[in-house]
Amino acid sequence: MENMINFGIDLGTTNSVIAKFTKGEVNIYKNPISWKDTLPSVVLFRKDKIIVGEQAKSYLEKSPKNVISSFKRKMGTNEAYKINSIGKSVTPIELSAHIIKELKNFVQSGTQIDSTVITIPASFDTIQSNATKEAGRLAGFKQVVLLQEPIAASLAYANKRMNDLKDGQWIVYDLGGGTFDVALVKINDGEMKILDHEGDNFLGGSDFDRLIVEKKIIPYLEAEYNFKNLEKEMKSASGKYNSVFYIALHQAEQAKIQLSAKSSAEIEFDITDEDGETHEIIITITRSEFESMIQQYIDKSIEMIKKIMVQNSLTSNDIDFILMVGGSTYIPLVRNRVNEIMQLPINCEIDPTTAIAIGAAYYAGTKQKVIKDEKPKSYVENKLIIKTAYQKATKESEEFFAAKIEGNVEGLFYRIVREDGGFDTGLKLLSKKISEDLPLVNDSYNYFNISIYDEQNNKIPVDVEPIGIAQGKFSIAGQPLPNDICLEVDDFESKHTRCELVFQKNSILPLRYSKIKEINRIIVKGSDDFLRINILEGPHYALPEANRSIGFLEISGKGINRNIAKGSDIEISLEMSESRDLTVSAYLTMTDQEFKEIFSPTMRSVPQEVLSEQISELSEKIDKEIKFAIELENYESAKDLKSLKSEIDELIGESLILSIDDVTDKRYQLEDKKCSVAQKIYIATQDKEIEMAKSRYLEVKQICYETINENGNDVEQKHFNGIVNQEHTILSSKSILKIREQTDKLKDLMWTINWRTPSFLIDTFQWLTSERQRFNDQEKAKGLIEAGKFAINCENFDRLAEVVYDLFNLLPELSQDELKSKIGFY
Ligand code: ADP
Ligand code: MG
Numbered sequence: 001m002e003n004m005i006n007f008g009i010d011l012g013t014t015n016s017v018i019a020k021f022t023k024g025e026v027n028i029y030k031n032p033i034s035w036k037d038t039l040p041s042v043v044l045f046r047k048d049k050i051i052v053g054e055q056a057k058s059y060l061e062k063s064p065k066n067v068i069s070s071f072k073r074k075m076g077t078n079e080a081y082k083i084n085s086i087g088k089s090v091t092p093i094e095l096s097a098h099i100i101k102e103l104k105n106f107v108q109s110g111t112q113i114d115s116t117v118i119t120i121p122a123s124f125d126t127i128q129s130n131a132t133k134e135a136g137r138l139a140g141f142k143q144v145v146l147l148q149e150p151i152a153a154s155l156a157y158a159n160k161r162m163n164d165l166k167d168g169q170w171i172v173y174d175l176g177g178g179t180f181d182v183a184l185v186k187i188n189d190g191e192m193k194i195l196d197h198e199g200d201n202f203l204g205g206s207d208f209d210r211l212i213v214e215k216k217i218i219p220y221l222e223a224e225y226n227f228k229n230l231e232k233e234m235k236s237a238s239g240k241y242n243s244v245f246y247i248a249l250h251q252a253e254q255a256k257i258q259l260s261a262k263s264s265a266e267i268e269f270d271i272t273d274e275d276g277e278t279h280e281i282i283i284t285i286t287r288s289e290f291e292s293m294i295q296q297y298i299d300k301s302i303e304m305i306k307k308i309m310v311q312n313s314l315t316s317n318d319i320d321f322i323l324m325v326g327g328s329t330y331i332p333l334v335r336n337r338v339n340e341i342m343q344l345p346i347n348c349e350i351d352p353t354t355a356i357a358i359g360a361a362y363y364a365g366t367k368q369k370v371i372k373d374e375k376p377k378s379y380v381e382n383k384l385i386i387k388t389a390y391q392k393a394t395k396e397s398e399e400f401f402a403a404k405i406e407g408n409v410e411g412l413f414y415r416i417v418r419e420d421g422g423f424d425t426g427l428k429l430l431s432k433k434i435s436e437d438l439p440l441v442n443d444s445y446n447y448f449n450i451s452i453y454d455e456q457n458n459k460i461p462v463d464v465e466p467i468g469i470a471q472g473k474f475s476i477a478g479q480p481l482p483n484d485i486c487l488e489v490d491d492f493e494s495k496h497t498r499c500e501l502v503f504q505k506n507s508i509l510p511l512r513y514s515k516i517k518e519i520n521r522i523i524v525k526g527s528d529d530f531l532r533i534n535i536l537e538g539p540h541y542a543l544p545e546a547n548r549s550i551g552f553l554e555i556s557g558k559g560i561n562r563n564i565a566k567g568s569d570i571e572i573s574l575e576m577s578e579s580r581d582l583t584v585s586a587y588l589t590m591t592d593q594e595f596k597e598i599f600s601p602t603m604r605s606v607p608q609e610v611l612s613e614q615i616s617e618l619s620e621k622i623d624k625e626i627k628f629a630i631e632l633e634n635y636e637s638a639k640d641l642k643s644l645k646s647e648i649d650e651l652i653g654e655s656l657i658l659s660i661d662d663v664t665d666k667r668y669q670l671e672d673k674k675c676s677v678a679q680k681i682y683i684a685t686q687d688k689e690i691e692m693a694k695s696r697y698l699e700v701k702q703i704c705y706e707t708i709n710e711n712g713n714d715v716e717q718k719h720f721n722g723i724v725n726q727e728h729t730i731l732s733s734k735s736i737l738k739i740r741e742q743t744d745k746l747k748d749l750m751w752t753i754n755w756r757t758p759s760f761l762i763d764t765f766q767w768l769t770s771e772r773q774r775f776n777d778q779e780k781a782k783g784l785i786e787a788g789k790f791a792i793n794c795e796n797f798d799r800l801a802e803v804v805y806d807l808f809n810l811l812p813e814l815s816q817d818e819l820k821s822k823i824g825f826y
Contacts, residue, residue, distance in 0.1 A: 003466070004447075005115040005145060005367045008360025009103055010152070011096060011132065013072040013178030013204060014327065016041050017357035018103040021365030024444045026159075026358050029106035037354050039106070042069040043098050045083045045090075052102040061269075064246030070206050071095045073178045073665045075135075076128035082237070096135035104139065115143035117364040119356050121179040122148040123199030123482055125537050126550045126599075129580040145367055146579045148479055149174055150183030152359030153325040154192055157350050158474035159362055165474075168320045169195070170347070171305060174356075175334060176326035178204040182304050184312060185323075190393035190470065193477045196312055196506055198304040202669045203297060205256070205328040210664070211293045212252035212285065213245070217267065220283050225273045237661040244271055245663075255285055260330045263287045291333045298337050305342055321347040325355050365445055366392075366475055368465050383407045384452065386464040390438075393475040397442070401467060402435040403450075411455045416467070419447040427453060440471040478508035479578055487572070488534040488544045490520055498737075499547065501540035502574055509580070514573040519588075522809055523564040524776070527557035533572060533586060535599070539679060545614075546678035551599035553584045561591050566809055608667060612655045615674055618681065619648045625685050632688075640684045647677050686736070693739040694731055697746075701727075704746045711757045719749055761800045762792060767819065768807045775810040784810075 008026075010017045015038040019028045028037050034054045044056035044067045051059075059067045066085045071092040080089035104113060120132050129146055136144035150172040158165055169186040183197035218231050227233075227241075234245035251267045258265035267283040305322070309315070322344050328334060329352050339346045350358075384407040390399055401416075412430040416438070417423070423439050430452065440446045448467040452460045468475075486499035503511045523529040532554050538547030569589040576582050585596040622645050629638040651673055658666055701724065708720050723745050730742045754760040765788050775781035784803050791799040808816065 003369050005117055005143070005364040005369055006361065007107075007113055007116040008147075008152070008357050008362070008364045009100060009116055009118045009136075010149075010354075010357035010360060011072065011099060011118050011120075011135070012041055012356070013070055013176055013206065014041055015039065015177070015353060016099050016103055017354055018106055019354075019357040019361035020107070021361040026361040026365075028354055028357060029103075031106060032108075039099065039102055040069075041072065041096075041099050042067060043071075043090075043095050044068075045085050047085055050098060052098050060250045061247045064243050067246075068095055070178055070665075073202065073206075074668070075131045076125070077668060093131050093135045093138060096132070097138035100136060100139035100141070114141055115145075115369045116141050117145045117147050117360045117367065119147050119149045119152050119360050121174075121199055121201060122150050122181045122183055122194070122197040122480075123179070123201055124148075125483060125548065126485075126580050126582060127548070128201070130599075133579060133581075143370055144579065145364070146479075147360050147363050148181075148183075148194065148197075148482075149325075149356050150181050150185065150197060151192070151194055151476055151479060152356045152363065153323060153350070154183075154185045154187075154194075155359035155362045155474060155476065156355040157323055157347075157359075158187065158192060159359075160350065169318065170320045171308070171322045171344075172325060173301070173305065173322050173329065173338060174325040175301060175328040176204050177206050177328070178202075180204055180301050180304075180326075182301070182308060184308050184314075187474070189391070190395060190472075190474055191391070191477045192474055194480045194506075196308050197480070197482065198307055199482075200301070200304070200672075202665060202672060203301065204326075205253070206249075207297060208256055208290075208294050208328070208331075209249050209252040211297075212256060212267070212290065213248045215293050216285055216289070217248050217252065217281075217283060221271065221281070225271075225277075225279060226275055227273055232657070232659065235662060235664055236659045237663045241271075242663065244269075256290065257330075259285070259287045259290050260332060287332075294331075294333065295337070298334055299341075302338060302341050305338070316343050319344055321345040323347045323350070325350065325352050327353055362474075363476065366468050366470070368468075384409075384412075384460070384462045386450070386452075386462060388450075388464065388467060390467060390469065392468065392477075393470040394440070395472060396440070397471070398437050398439050399469050400435065401438050401448075402433065405430060405432055405434070412460070413453045413455075413457075414450060415453065416448050416450050419449065419466075423448070427457075438467070438469065440469060443472040445470050480506045481509055481511065481576070483537045484540045485550075485574070485576065485582075486536045486538070486540045486544075486547065488536055488549075489517075497544050499536055499538075499540045499542065499544055502535075503576060504540075509576060509578045511576045512574070514571060516569050516571045518567050519564060519570050520566065521813070522566050522776075523555070523557050523560060525557055525560050525563050530554050530556040531570075533584065535574070535582065535584060538675065541682075542679040543682050546675050546682060548675070550582065551584070551597070553586055553595055553597045555586060555588070555595050559595070560588070560593060564588060564590050608655070608658055608662075611667060611671055611674065612652075615648065615651050615655055615670075618674065618678060619645070619652065622648060622681055625681070625688075628688065634688075637684060637687065641681070644677060644680055644684060647673075647680075651677065689736050690734055690739070693736050693743070697727075697731070697739055697743045700743050700746045700750075704750045707750050707753050711753050716749060716753060720746075723749070755801055756797065758795075758797050758800075761797055761804055764804050764819070765792070765800060765807075767822065768804065768811075773815065774812065775807070776812060777810055781807060781810050 006021045008019050017028060017038055019026050030037060031039050039053045040057040042053065042056040044051040044059045056067055066083055068081050074092045080091045082089050107113060116136060118132055118136050120129055132146060133144045153172050153174060167188050169184065172183045172185055174181040179201050180203040181197065181199040184195045186193050186195050221227055222230055230241060233239035233241040236242060247269050251269050255265040255267045264284055264286045267285060269281055270278055271281055272278045322338055322342065324346055335346050384405060387404045390401040409430045409432060413427045414430045414434060415427050416425045416436055425436060438448055446469045450464055450467060452462050454460055481503055484501055484505045485503040486501055488497045489500045490497055502513045519531060523531060532552050534552040535550050536544055536547040537550050571587040573585045582599040584599065585594055587594045622641055626638055626641045629641060651670060655670055704720060708717055723742060730738050769785050784807050788800060788803040791803060
């Protein structure tokens with residue numbers, strides 16, 4: 001159907017492919033130069049032109065400094081490649097755009113393509129996803145829809161096996177050139193769902209090539225000839241042997257591919273040593289040597305399959321097979337090891353290099369083109385909202401369709417027409433709820449257009465997608481979110497911040513969230529005060545520093561139209577689209593202002609110094625934790641922590657040998673590892689945190705008990721008993737958050753009682769008026785102090801409470817904290 005996107009692109013680390021969905025079938029466009037299905041994801045810069053693909057790849061050895069490959073692994077980073085021949089730097093986004101443009105040239109239809117589906121690894125985070133969309137836009141696409149690669153692979157498989165495919169579930173194992181994805185896929189009544197996934201953005205065939213260079217080629221050269229610091233000189237951009245590094249990598253890849261079919265292969269190239277002598281190098285590598293180099297990486301990938309099985313309480317009986325995708329699954333060890341360890345059948349039915357693009361095209365066939373700036377203006381003005389409900393895939397010959405209409409339907413009509421004209425409801429009166437039985441054409445995607453007309457039979461533009469139902473074909477139930485999305489919020493108990501879950505991993509996109517919160521500080525109009533809403537990506541139970549920030553919305557004193565009081569309301573809303581655009585908005589009740597930001601960060605920067613600093617901070621933290629555990633004679637936990645300590649030591653070692661201009665993607669790998677160690681430390685020290693939270697709870701309970709005995713009433717006593725009755729369940733829940741929440745409830749209760757107790761108010765007032773207090777607004781404070789004295793004299797304690805509250809709010813943050821701890825608020 002013409003108003004569907006139809007084009008699907010697999011933008012791979014090593015190879016890229018473009019395919020199109022037409023009339024129920026998918027075709028791959030051949031590379032007009034090599035006549036292959038794939039375009040190598042390689043770009044060559046010459047003085048006067050840019051060459052992409054096969055020919056660029058052939059320059060990898062001749063002129064490696066001007067040829068760039070494997071840049072997908074740096075998508076989402078701020079790293080740019082310096083190109084000598086043009087004297088400029090190019091970013092991974094620009095390089096990807098060159099690949100996409102070249103793929104567009106494969107399509108010789110003359111028609112303009114302005115929408116496409118582009119696939120991404122399931123484990124791509126928000127920043128990497130945005131970078132991919134940006135590359136699509138830079139290549140001239142007005143609309144880019146992202147699709148996760150395991151879904152694409154499964155769609156390709158399911159649509160191939162359409163007739164004999166039963167309901168069931170399988171695992172997709174995609175090991176390509178740069179990334180690894182594993183996903184659990186379930187199929188039910190023709191509709192496919194990704195239930196869970198794991199992945200590593202830095203695991204793939206190019207690591208195997210690098211291993212051959214590090215473990216075979218470099219040791220050989222060092223043993224046989226005269227080289228100084230060979231490894232460093234090869235890997236550093238300014239190193240003497242940097243060009244040889246690329247040549248060696250390319251040769252290693254050729255040998256690796258041969259080893260999938262033969263038991264040994266040869267690596268050949270020339271190199272000039274420190275004495276200026278050129279040597280012709282021939283190194284033989286055997287399959288078993290190669291296998292022992294990569295085995296630990298394969299095992300690491302298998303660990304991720306196991307993790308998914310455990311997370312979802314599955315045994316091998318629950319899984320039909322493991323679907324192999326990606327060029328690196330040609331390696332016999334990969335297939336054998338996965339099969340042997342998992343005891344599950346290996347399915348190699350689909351072509352591992354084209355499956356992703358084929359699946360992407362199937363998906364594109366179900367996605368409508370939406371080119372934003374072409375939307376008629378009246379659409380914005382129209383208030384009709386149509387919410388449709390129907391099953392997107394079916395084996396029946398008819399499908400029930402229902403819709404709910406919001407807005408004024410009076411005097412309006414609707415009409416539903418099947419795209420091929422084979423079905424037409426005719427004009428029917430529109431009501432708040434409508435329904436139809438839609439007849440379907442077998443074995444194809446059926447599209448129905450729904451239109452709304454007024455009494456004069458004029459078509460009214462409304463925003464409703466065509467109804468798309470796959471009869472006997474497979475469609476997907478939506479794409480899952482790969483990581484938790486959280487807000488960073490203050491945690492008064494620990495005086496640090498913590499993550500608050502907004503969207504949970506594996507929820508189906510698009511997602512919406514909205515919550516009213518209290519502002520925990522004063523923001524004075526026109527001042528430099530600010531409130532920052534920080535959005536993080538990563539497990540919600542981890543520490544904020546173990547996660548990545550994907551953007552923040554800042555509300556500053558300069559942007560508000562009146563002062564904001566502490567405790568006033570802020571409504572925070574987040575929306576994430578299927579292609580992972582994140583919109584964050586904050587509405588301030590007090591000023592009636594809305595702040596809105598669409599986040600599409602496309603870069604993260606990992607300066608080497610910052611990374612080293614963060615790693616050494618982690619190291620100090622773990623030293624303290626180990627000491628603490630030993631003091632408490634908690635040897636079990638000390639042992640766990642020590643093993644984490646050795647992981648950190650390893651990281652320190654690796655970061656030390658990293659040169660500032662290191663050309664590999666080591667620093668991103670190190671950053672990933674750092675985040676994962678930080679999370680493990682958190683989990684390992686969780687028990688200690690729980691103990692601390694428990695003893696804090698008991699302490700607060702005692703003070704609260706005394707306060708109630710002295711000044712509480714019956715209702716408060718009852719409330720207190722209610723909280724204490726839940727104590728057993730909460731304290732044994734092992735949830736720090738729940739224990740802290742319960743502690744907060746007690747504190748709130750205490751606070752309410754104190755707030756109306758004259759002796760407490762007088763004490764607090766005296767503390768506030770003591771000589772040393774400095775207020776943010778000295779004049780205003782003076783007036784309040786007078787009012788307070790007067791209130792005490794007349795024993796007007798309601799008024800005194802107001803004065804104390806206002807004075808407290810005029811204190812600088814540090815003094816506020818001091819007072820809070822004095823009156824037992826902390
Ligand atoms: P990507 O999706 O990352 O672009 P592909 O799925 O096309 O990658 O796989 C490319 C990777 O597969 C490269 O590292 C390549 O060396 C490797 N590869 C391709 N064919 C073989 C083979 N026969 N044996 C081993 N590795 C292979
Ligand atoms: Mg791939």
